[in-house]
Amino acid sequence: MPHPEAPAGTLGGRRVLITRSADRAGPLAALLGSLGAEPLVLPLIDFERAADQPALDAALDALAAGSFDWLVVSSITTVRMLVEKAAERGTTPAALVPAGTRVATIGPSSRRILAAAGIPVALAPVDMQSAEGLVDLWAAAPARVLLPQADIAGPALRDGLAAKGADVTAVVAYHTVDYPARPELRLEAELPSAVGLSHPGSPRELSQSQTRRELDAGTLDAVVAASPSAARRIAATLLPLGRCRFIAIGRPTAAEAAALGIPVAATAQVPTPGGIVAALGTVFANEGNTR
Known part of the structure; x- marks a missing residue:
């Protein structure tokens, strides 16, 4: 069933990179997967x-x-x-x-x-x-x-x-800190389950070199940054993005990206998986769902 905030059919087949660890990316990855997109993760901060x-x-x-x-x-x-x-x-x-x-x-x-x-x-x-x-x-x-x-x-x-x-x-x-955190210092307490945040399975995780190859080949449709620090890490490690669109979770992240010279394709109106999906849907709908 299409997400109410995403134009129908806009996310099918899209490959979306989430710059968080798999455990933190889970809710967004699950929603993207339910809409036919392929979520991928590249942890940048910890x-x-x-x-x-x-x-x-x-x-x-x-x-x-x-x-x-x-x-x-x-x-x-x-x-x-x-x-x-x-x-x-x-x-x-x-x-x-x-x-x-x-x-x-x-x-x-x-x-x-x-x-x-x-x-x-x-x-x-x-x-x-x-x-x-x-x-x-x-x-x-x-x-x-x-x-x-x-x-x-x-x-x-x-x-x-x-x-x-x-x-x-x-x-x-x-x-x-830059990913990965030192194992002996990593903050990794398990969060309590919350309605709307459960997520089965884990998305595929890419390495830095794999991500570079995907960007150079033009096979990533969008990258999602969930914080200004993620935008800074993207600027430091992933540019140029080529045809991959940068999606910001909110205005502070978008402002940081713009200051770093990263074109922002869309900013989520609300900093939630649904808000990010809506932003992605708007970008792809405006492109006429073409590759």
Whole structure:
């Protein structure tokens, strides 16, 4: 059955490269496969545990003690960190967040994963699913906020919340590194299952050399970047893309790609597998479904 956001027949036979590891690419790969496309994966970035574990542990101790009014979760990888930290403490992720602390997040995937972990989300943008969207939604009022995030996270979310009157404690939750992460440091806690995120099987994984040959032969129809860091890695390792279209998961990723000189064929309106499928469908429909 065609995805409601993808023009019928536009994805059949298309070969789409997802620049994530197979476990993180699963939901998008499953949806693409159900629509007749061939999903392929090339992991470009990975995640390691924060170097300063005492600072992270202290922040989580303060969270559990009720020192924060809000916990802001800006990525699924942050949820993975919470799952890992809960396991270290012999408890559940939900037990890390006291009843009096509300949780905000950015995207629907994070919201579903948090719910599956027993952590209800009180605030999340619907139309603009980004740091900017959450800041726009945030009520101007004093609040104590814990913001665990990547080491390379930009200041937009932290500064935006502070401008709304929040006292923001930002802490490094994990490090974004080139794939593969060092095995002894890789953040790999298994995420709880969530409705809409289950995915059978695994897509085929390409090596860098295989990907280069596919790009040179013109046999890849699109490449999907799910973060600005993925766009930077694509610029560093995969250019030129030739006839392969670059699809961005959201505006920050599209902006980073444009700054790096990568033409952006489409940007997903919502940062979900369905949003990416819709963007792909629009690109291929506009081309008259020709090769």
